[in-house]
Amino acid sequence: MSEKNTIVGSKIKGFREMKNLSVEVIAERSGLSVEQIISIEEDEQLPSLGPLIKIARALGVRLGTFMDDNDELGPVVCRAADRTSSISFSNDAADARKHMEYHSLASRKAGRHMEPFIIDVNPTEKKIFKLSAHEGEEFIYVMEGELEIEYGKEVYHLHQGDSIYYDSIVEHHVHGVVGKSAKILAVVYIPF
Numbered sequence: 001m002s003e004k005n006t007i008v009g010s011k012i013k014g015f016r017e018m019k020n021l022s023v024e025v026i027a028e029r030s031g032l033s034v035e036q037i038i039s040i041e042e043d044e045q046l047p048s049l050g051p052l053i054k055i056a057r058a059l060g061v062r063l064g065t066f067m068d069d070n071d072e073l074g075p076v077v078c079r080a081a082d083r084t085s086s087i088s089f090s091n092d093a094a095d096a097r098k099h100m101e102y103h104s105l106a107s108r109k110a111g112r113h114m115e116p117f118i119i120d121v122n123p124t125e126k127k128i129f130k131l132s133a134h135e136g137e138e139f140i141y142v143m144e145g146e147l148e149i150e151y152g153k154e155v156y157h158l159h160q161g162d163s164i165y166y167d168s169i170v171e172h173h174v175h176g177v178v179g180k181s182a183k184i185l186a187v188v189y190i191p192f
Contacts, residue, residue, distance in 0.1 A: 008052075008066045009043040015059045016041075029058035050132035053190055063190050064107070064115055076109040099124055099175060114189050121147065121182040124175055131171035136190040139165045140174065145182030149174050 016026055023041075027034045032051055040047050040055070047055075049063075056063045105116040131150060140147070141163040149156045150173045151166055157177070158164060166172065168188070176182045 009041050011066045012055055012059070013041040015061060015065070019059060021059070026055060026058045030054035048132055049188065050134045053134040053136075056190075062112070063188075064104075064109075064112055076106055078105045078108075113191075114187050116185070116187045118143075119184045119186050121145070121174070121176040121184060123179050123181045125178060126175075127178060129173040129175060131173045133171045134168050134190070136168045136188060137165065138168045138172075138189070139163065139187040141185040143183045143185055146177040146180055147174065147182045147184060148177050 016023070023034050023037050027037050032054060036051065037055070040051065052066060053063055056065065099122050101120040101122070103118040105118065106112055129150060140149070142158045142160050144160055147158040149158065149164060152170045156164055
């Protein structure tokens, strides 16, 4: 497991303990199970963005708080050469199967309302996915490869140069076309 994943789990636990909240309270507030919260905090389970957003809301912090390195008030430049570490999430927190690696483009920006990422979408052979929903909006631009997005009852196929913008409150799932990888620019907006 990468160092960033450990940081995310420990940051969640640190915020929970700092606010003197039990795992049970966070589970109740987020709608997640106690076991799922513990597993995420102890880095046994790679969460998808949906559960992380629910935990952030339950703690009263921005999603980006779990990924922040520093807090810069002015503009933040992210050089390609400096973008080496990634944060991995699963596509389904129940089976903790990693299928995306997120490279944050604004982890040092304080008070942000958007979360921009370059995401490496790893190949999968899976054809049926568990959809998730959360507050906010998402914008995705395909830089390389092919992407498939299940959105409600629709399926959208995107190729290099294509983009999609959607309300993430509708159940959705982002993944590569079976057996193929992709690289995308994704911007997630979560109202706070």
